[in-house]
Amino acid sequence: MQKPRVIFALGLYVPPFLSPLAQELGVWEGVENFKDIDGPGSQIIKGVRFPGQHDLSINVIALTHPSYRMLGNVVGNVKHRRYKTLMGNDAEIELIKDAVAGLQF
Numbered sequence: 604m605q606k607p608r609v610i611f612a613l614g615l616y617v618p619p620f621l622s623p624l625a626q627e628l629g630v631w632e633g634v635e636n637f638k639d640i641d642g643p644g645s646q647i648i649k650g651v652r653f654p655g656q657h658d659l660s661i662n663v664i665a666l667t668h669p670s671y672r673m674l675g676n677v678v679g680n681v682k683h684r685r686y687k688t689l690m691g692n693d694a695e696i697e698l699i700k701d702a703v704a705g706l707q708f
Contacts, residue, residue, distance in 0.1 A: 607661055608706045610651075611699075614668030621663065627651045628663060640665050641685040646698050664702040666695055 612618050618631035618640060630645045640646055647664045671680040672692075686694035 606659055609702050610661055610663045611702075612663060612665045614666075614671070618665045625651045625653045625663075631665070637665075637667070637680070637683055641683075646684075646686050646694075647702055649702075662702045662706070664698050666698065 610621075612621055615634070615637065618628070619634050622628045622630075622632040627648050628651060630643065630648070631640065634640055645665075647662060649660075649662045651661045651663050652659065653661070667679070667681045667684060681695060682691045684691055684694040686698050689697050
């Protein structure tokens, strides 16, 4: 049985898709862009418990899909990301660090 500690929601369509699966993810319902996620500070949701899996506490993080990070030589959608005081790629790197901080694999 898989027992994930972190789920990486890659792309803008995944967070609203996941939103009905756990109460904690409800903040992602109806998001239309990363500003909707970054603005209220819901880029990372820690301690998510999915129905039927109450013994697991999972961190879920919304990231730019890899295919949209860079478009040719031009910085893609990642440039719009915000987390703490960081922007762009630095923001997403910090998100990943925070998502896995303290977890034992």
